[in-house]
Amino acid sequence: MDEGxxxxxxxxSRSGSGGGGGAKCGRWNPTNEQVxxxxxxxxxxxxxxxxxxxxxxxxxxxxxxxxxxxxxxYWFQNHKxxxxxxxxxxxxxxxQNEHNIAKQHFAxxxxxxxxxxxxxxxxxxxxxxxxxxxxxxxxxxxxCKENTSPYATMYTCGTEMENHYQHRHPSLDLxxxxx
Amino acid sequence: MDEGxxxxxxxxSRSGSGGGGGAKCGRWNPTNEQVxxxxxxxxxxxxxxxxxxxxxxxxxxxxxxxxxxxxxxYWFQNHKxxxxxxxxxxxxxxxQNEHNIAKQHFAxxxxxxxxxxxxxxxxxxxxxxxxxxxxxxxxxxxxCKENTSPYATMYTCGTEMENHYQHRHPSLDLxxxxx
DNA sequence: GACATATGAATGAAGG
DNA sequence: CCTTCATTCATATGTC
Numbered sequence: 102m103d104e105g106x107x108x109x110x111x112x113x114s115r116s117g118s119g120g121g122g123g124a125k126c127g128r129w130n131p132t133n134e135q136v137x138x139x140x141x142x143x144x145x146x147x148x149x150x151x152x153x154x155x156x157x158x159x160x161x162x163x164x165x166x167x168x169x170x171x172x173x174x175y176w177f178q179n180h181k182x183x184x185x186x187x188x189x190x191x192x193x194x195x196x197q198n199e200h201n202i203a204k205q206h207f208a209x210x211x212x213x214x215x216x217x218x219x220x221x222x223x224x225x226x227x228x229x230x231x232x233x234x235x236x237x238x239x240x241x242x243x244x245c246k247e248n249t250s251p252y253a254t255m256y257t258c259g260t261e262m263e264n265h266y267q268h269r270h271p272s273l274d275l276x277x278x279x280x
Numbered sequence: 281m282d283e284g285x286x287x288x289x290x291x292x293s294r295s296g297s298g299g300g301g302g303a304k305c306g307r308w309n310p311t312n313e314q315v316x317x318x319x320x321x322x323x324x325x326x327x328x329x330x331x332x333x334x335x336x337x338x339x340x341x342x343x344x345x346x347x348x349x350x351x352x353x354y355w356f357q358n359h360k361x362x363x364x365x366x367x368x369x370x371x372x373x374x375x376q377n378e379h380n381i382a383k384q385h386f387a388x389x390x391x392x393x394x395x396x397x398x399x400x401x402x403x404x405x406x407x408x409x410x411x412x413x414x415x416x417x418x419x420x421x422x423x424c425k426e427n428t429s430p431y432a433t434m435y436t437c438g439t440e441m442e443n444h445y446q447h448r449h450p451s452l453d454l455x456x457x458x459x
Numbered sequence: 460g461a462c463a464t465a466t467g468a469a470t471g472a473a474g475g
Numbered sequence: 476c477c478t479t480c481a482t483t484c485a486t487a488t489g490t491c
């Protein structure tokens with residue numbers, strides 16, 4: 102997700118605004134601030150920025166670290182595609198369990214032209230780059246070992262909406278591994 | 281991700297305690313049966329299942345335990361990538377000369393629509409959405425493209441050199457420039 | 460418990 | 476827009 106998970110500690114975050122920055126170049130590695138701004142823009146409705154917009158965004162984000170316009174371009178492409186795809190999956194998935202239509206809670210975001218305006222003036226809340234909110238991805242997981250036994254595994258992880266179609270037996274035609 | 285997508289379902293799949301006992305998983309932990317089936321499919325030649333196939337496989341595997349389609353997607357992505365990576369290792373190590381017999385390895389698996397058919401047999405029952413119109417686009421061999429151009433920059437967003445902005449700070453007006 | 464490894468998940472970058 | 480590839484992050488598991 103957009104969450105990124107990068108925790109603060111290990112991720113080779115060369116958020117070197119400023120001087121050298123460790124260059125582990127090879128591919129763009131967005132800083133948390135950059136991601137935040139981009140995400141905000143996306144959330145505010147921007148999906149396919151024009152060349153000009155990309156330029157501007159890139160310029161602004163360069164303050165936080167090395168970045169090229171193509172990075173911005175790709176970021177939006179990927180984010181949009183993944184968001185859509187994610188949604189598609191979820192939709193299908195829930196479709197199979199036939200009982201949670203509620204899954205659609207969000208998905209409006211809107212698209213009015215207003216977004217464009219906003220964008221040109223540049224982002225909203227974006228920066229508070231004092232933001233050290235590392236997601237600190239809590240994960241207070243207790244223990245996750247799913248039992249590996251074939252038949253008892255059903256409801257080990259409730260909550261997701263996946264557990265419902267395990268009533269019919271695969272009939273084991275599976276061993277189609279013939280070749 | 282995988283969606284290349286890759287980004288399928290929700291990431292925060294921590295179930296909140298709910299009742300059933302079992303554990304709450306931060307990530308999917310496949311059962312042996314699930315792994316076996318996936319491996320068999322892989323061995324039988326399936327490398328990049330289509331969305332439909334992923335759905336079906338996922339449905340079937342749900343019999344053995346909790347699973348989401350994204351898990352199947354990631355599984356194939358990872359398995360394929362790692363096999364290739366491993367092979368590349370070996371290839372590089374053992375091959376100084378021009379004899380690349382090893383090259384043959386991944387030419388065998390790729391061909392014939394057998395896999396597709398197999399897959400269609402796979403799902404059987406269930407699935408109200410079972411459509412037979414598979415794209416059957418059959419994983420047209422991947423590994424052939426050796427990615428020879430690291431930075432081709434084909435993106436249509438003009439100007440690639442952006443790093444110039446980096447040296448002049450946005451003067452922090454950024455924070456205020458919104459709206 | 461630290462360390463090594465295997466693997467699930469994510470995402471940048473392309474190619475088409 | 477779609478799919479795919481490569482790399483990397485994060486966590487589960489195994490070993491000592």
